[in-house]
Amino acid sequence: MEFDVIQGDIAAQSADALVNAANTSLRMGSGVAGALKRAAGSGIDDEAVAKGPVELGGVATTDAYQLDADYVVHAAAMPAGGQATAESIRDATRNALAEADALDCDSVVLPALGCGIAGFDFDEGVRIICEEIAAFEPDSLSEVELIAYDDDEFERMRQVAGEVRA
Template sequence: MEKGPIDLGAVAVTDAYDLDATYVIHAAAMPHYGDGRATEQSIRDATRRSLEKADELDCESIVIPILGTGAAGFEFRDGARLVCEEIWNYDPSTITDARDRLFRRRI
């Protein structure tokens, strides 16, 4: 990979190609070693660094999925709380709209 692998909690930026965005900020919330499970700290770090990178890129908005859940093994509700807390506590310089993205499976 040209941009990876990236360290746990770190981010990498790519072009958004056909998406309705300028960038995609990829955040490493789960390790590629050990048991592969996300931790509270890895979710917080990945979320905060995503926000920081968006500010660095002069983005006005960002949408962040609930990192570390699903395959990474972190409980969805707890992961959502962590992501939302990091968004709420972040003091942006250019971001005026930060949202979480709740992915739900249709049953």
């Protein structure tokens, strides 16, 4: 499916669903999870943890609380205290898209799952995510955005997305 690459703070985005870069415990710490938790309010972390743990590559959905979204899909691209793998990023991306689609969402925003504190190579991880988005066949999703926080990541993400689309 088609998708866009955008730059900004995921916690400031407006979409039916926002995807959290989670670990299998679903406890929201730093990075994307920390940004979402700060903007949503503390209840989101409590709800997420109550739904965990999940399998590596698995997802759980919570309310979005104070965020401008209906849902937060917590995608576990890394084990708690561990590192992401190509397979875990692929599974987490595919499962996050499927979950948003099953919730009848029209729009979803995803970060570079597994590519921050999870330690996976950024360009390779983004390529996997872009391949999964491109291959996804939605029922309800029509707007998918992959988000980068800073200028460097945005440019690299745009380049990799362009290569996948070519």
